Amino acid sequence: MLARVYGGYKRIGFLAKRRGEAWGDAARRRHHAWSAQRFYDTAVRNQGLLIKTSQFLSSRPDVVPNEYVDVLSQLQDEVPPQPFAVIEREVVRELGRPLAAVFSDFEATPVAAASLAQVHRAVLKDGRVAAVKVQYPEIEALVASDLANIARFCQILNRLDRTLDFRFIGEEMARMIPKELDFLNEGRNAEAIGANFAAVEDVVVPRIYWEHTTRRVLTMEFVEGVKITDVAAIEALGVETADVAKILLVAFSEMLIEHGLFHADPHPGNLMVAPGPKLVLVDFGQVKDVAPAFRAVFGQMTRALAGDDDTALGRSFRDLGFRMKQDTAAGYEDLGNAYVGHIAKRLRASEAGWVDEDMFRDSYREILRVLRANPLIQVPPDLLFVGRVMGLLNGLSLTLRSRTNLLVEMSRLLDAHEGGTPAAREGTRRLLEA
Secondary structure, three states, X not given: OHHHHHHHHHHHHHHHHHHOXXXXXXXXXXXXXXXXXXXXXXXXXXXXXHHHHHHHHHOOOXXXXXXXXXXXXXXXOEOOOOXXXXXXXXXXXXXXXXXXXXXXXXXXXXXXXXXXXXXEEEEEOOOOEEEEEEEOOOHXXXXXXXXXXXHHHHHHHHHHOOOOXXXXXXXXXXXXXXXXXXXXXXXXXXXXXXXXXXXXXXXXXXXXXXHHOOOOEEEEEOOOOEEOOOHHHHHHOOOOHHHHHHHHHHHHHHHHXXXXXXXXXXXXXXXXXXXXXXXXXXXOOOEEEOOXXXXXXXXXXXXXXXXXXXXXXXXXXXXXXXXXXXXXXXXXXXXXXXXHHHXXXXXXXXXXXXXXXXXXXXXXXXXXXXXXXXXXXXXOOHHHHHHHHHHHHHHHHHHHOOOOOHHHHHHHHHHHHHOOHHHHOOOOEOHHHO
8 A cells, every 4th residue: 555655656756757847736636635545544444553553644634735734634533333242242342241240321323443352332320421441352462463564674674775773663552552552551640640730720631440341441530522623613612612622732741841740642533622621631541751861862852953053952852861872063964953953943934833844844844864974873762752753733723823842841841940940830730731
């Protein structure tokens, strides 16, 4: 599938030189639509991590064409579900009791179906309304196969491209992804993040119902909300999308800067909006615990970007754990500017709340130029998921037409953190008023 998609774009690029760019633009749009549908079909057929890849791509309207976003967004929470008989068998096996002994009602049609599990609305015997997340049978073997294939793919990439050692991608995914298959771990993650936002009125984390939770079945509070990318539904609640964006960006800034524990998979299927507005966070399978030392250097990088300090930016890239073949200060300055420095400058100049497609395209070209001259031999694994979160937040900022700049917000939090403000907070608060 990937070979046919890639080959199609190369063919169009070759023919457009003869037939003109007008023909090329029309041909690319057709190929976008064809490729997105092939990607969707292949993901549904293979399941597992290919669906996660599709979810990520569909959340990046700032990077991929609209045709991909339109088609692949169906996989954010609308993966073709497993038959109810299969789900019922899994729940009964895990809880050790018939459904009727635990639930007074259990809806056969799922409210969401994703890459590793699907969620059903149910009512417990005591009247509590619950969301029951049920892991697909045999998904562990499928994930193990996917991870082995990713490791092989990274080995092939290393032979084809010497500018970067890609093994860290496979290694970090192999460390993080299996944790998603342990719903006891997910429940603990949810409680930890919920505790960090306990005094925040406009962030909601569902409560876990531990007495009906196992490693493969997670039973939690059912929280009503609309999908964060459903702009029409958000506006129907009487909520401005820019306000939702502010809550989202402040919440994730606090997780990264203050808490050191952050939700590492904020694609639209895992984020909802409730009246208020309130941000509802769900699915805590991917939660990243960032060490204080990394957070400190990450803060230094943020300061360097906000202050337009190329020397400090280069130094922070090396301190984060990047290593280049030619270990020079100038090399790390070039690397830092290529990855984020030039984008930050343009973002400040535009006063926009998101990075647009042109900025990413220019950054990509600059990264290739820098790495061809001075290849990377080591990348800090923590940045794989931090970078992914930043990309997803940028895509959501574009969709929600954010008025909040993530870099400015993180700098504000750093100032508050150094001034002791977070420790002095008392009572409840709203992130929208930050």
